[in-house]
Amino acid sequence: MPFRNTTRSWGSLSKAFHWLIVLLIINQWWIASRADELKGLAKLEALAWHKSFGLTILMLAVLRLLWRLVNPTPDLTVETRRWERVLARISHVLLYALIFAMPLTGWMMSSAKNYPVSWFKMFQFPDLVTPAEQTFHQMHDLHHLLFGVLVGVALLHVAGALKHHFIDKNDVLRRMLPFGKVE
Amino acid sequence: MTNYLAILGATLSLFAAACHASQDTAKPAAVKPAAAAPASAATPAAAATPATGAPPRYTQNAAKSSLKFTFEQAGAAASGNFKKFTTVLIYDEKNLAASSLNVRVEIASVDTQEPERDAMLKDADLFNAAKYPAATFVASSLAKRADGGLEAVGKLTIRDTTHDLRLPLTLKPTPDGLELSGKTAIKRLDYGVGQGEMKATDSVGDEVKIEYAVSLVRSRS
Numbered sequence: 202m203p204f205r206n207t208t209r210s211w212g213s214l215s216k217a218f219h220w221l222i223v224l225l226i227i228n229q230w231w232i233a234s235r236a237d238e239l240k241g242l243a244k245l246e247a248l249a250w251h252k253s254f255g256l257t258i259l260m261l262a263v264l265r266l267l268w269r270l271v272n273p274t275p276d277l278t279v280e281t282r283r284w285e286r287v288l289a290r291i292s293h294v295l296l297y298a299l300i301f302a303m304p305l306t307g308w309m310m311s312s313a314k315n316y317p318v319s320w321f322k323m324f325q326f327p328d329l330v331t332p333a334e335q336t337f338h339q340m341h342d343l344h345h346l347l348f349g350v351l352v353g354v355a356l357l358h359v360a361g362a363l364k365h366h367f368i369d370k371n372d373v374l375r376r377m378l379p380f381g382k383v384e
Numbered sequence: 385m386t387n388y389l390a391i392l393g394a395t396l397s398l399f400a401a402a403c404h405a406s407q408d409t410a411k412p413a414a415v416k417p418a419a420a421a422p423a424s425a426a427t428p429a430a431a432a433t434p435a436t437g438a439p440p441r442y443t444q445n446a447a448k449s450s451l452k453f454t455f456e457q458a459g460a461a462a463s464g465n466f467k468k469f470t471t472v473l474i475y476d477e478k479n480l481a482a483s484s485l486n487v488r489v490e491i492a493s494v495d496t497q498e499p500e501r502d503a504m505l506k507d508a509d510l511f512n513a514a515k516y517p518a519a520t521f522v523a524s525s526l527a528k529r530a531d532g533g534l535e536a537v538g539k540l541t542i543r544d545t546t547h548d549l550r551l552p553l554t555l556k557p558t559p560d561g562l563e564l565s566g567k568t569a570i571k572r573l574d575y576g577v578g579q580g581e582m583k584a585t586d587s588v589g590d591e592v593k594i595e596y597a598v599s600l601v602r603s604r605s
Contacts, residue, residue: 241504242581242588249458249587315462315497322459332497 439476
């Protein structure tokens with residue numbers, strides 16, 4: 202499997218970005234729901250992990266976007282209809298926007314509470330906003346709202362991929378699978 | 385975690401000054417710790433001061449004073465401050481031994497800009513503000529440091545634990561008095577700020593940095 206993308210398939214680096222971010226997002230959801238049930242130090246620790254993974258997603262998002270810009274993007278098949286192309290385009294743009302917006306709103310939540318964030322206790326990141334209770338609530342609500350949007354768009358994305366695979370019987374899904382083969 | 389805060393507050397020192405009449409006019413809160421100091425601390429200061437006049441006395445201008453603490457929390461430096469504290473300095477440039485510093489920090493005034501964390505700080509495992517409402521620093525003399533600066537030689541009490549502390553400080557003249565500033569660091573666990581699970585230092589570090597800038601107004605004596 203080539204490292205770079207071709208117009209027909211995704212390269213190994215693009216696949217790695219895609220699946221790593223998928224796993225990290227699921228992990229983020231799991232940690233966040235655990236943290237809601239915890240108190241005191243345990244909650245602090247759980248949220249510290251959540252923030253470290255969130256910053257990881259943000260850094261991967263930056264690299265992923267750069268990589269996409271300097272690489273060919275595999276085309277959709279010729280038989281893909283216009284409405285499908287438009288819907289795919291919108292959901293891809295949204296998904297990219299969300300992998301930036303989720304970590305950024307979370308980071309702002311933390312700054313607003315005067316909890317500077319660190320990346321796995323190795324580096325401290327700067328504060329994005331000045332501490333204020335109101336900012337925290339706005340960012341908290343936004344972070345949760347965006348998560349809802351993320352779940353919705355991700356489900357649409359999965360549905361689209363499955364349609365390509367099982368109904369249209371093309372290789373749009375297979376070409377993003379870690380060891381998928383494209384004829 | 386936030387325990388460090390307490391430490392910081394304590395670093396400010398109180399003045400011994402126990403000796404002079406001017407002291408009677410001092411604010412009750414500030415005077416109390418000095419009065420409680422061992423008699424031995426007060427006596428030398430009294431003897432050293434000539435009868436011709438007590439050294440000038442300075443009290444804190446609360447609006448222009450800050451007592452900030454910084455500690456490590458989950459790998460990042462978090463900070464807060466104590467909004468209420470009182471400082472009394474008796475300072476004679478030519479007689480540092482007769483100078484004194486007296487600081488009292490109201491634990492309940494802790495502010496980290498996050499109400500949940502403030503509540504944790506005031507809780508029994510950290511400062512236990514209900515049982516130990518104030519931290520104090522009582523220094524019955526000042527001394528020159530090797531680097532030429534000053535330090536207050538005293539005792540810091542947080543919760544029910546007291547340790548010797550040499551508090552570095554710089555005094556700068558202002559139109560109506562002095563500006564006292566400096567910074568130091570203490571270990572929160574030395575003072576019992578961290579009981580139960582809060583004894584662990586992997587999430588909340590042991591060291592607390594304290595930074596103070598206190599505006600002092602010369603009072604009539």
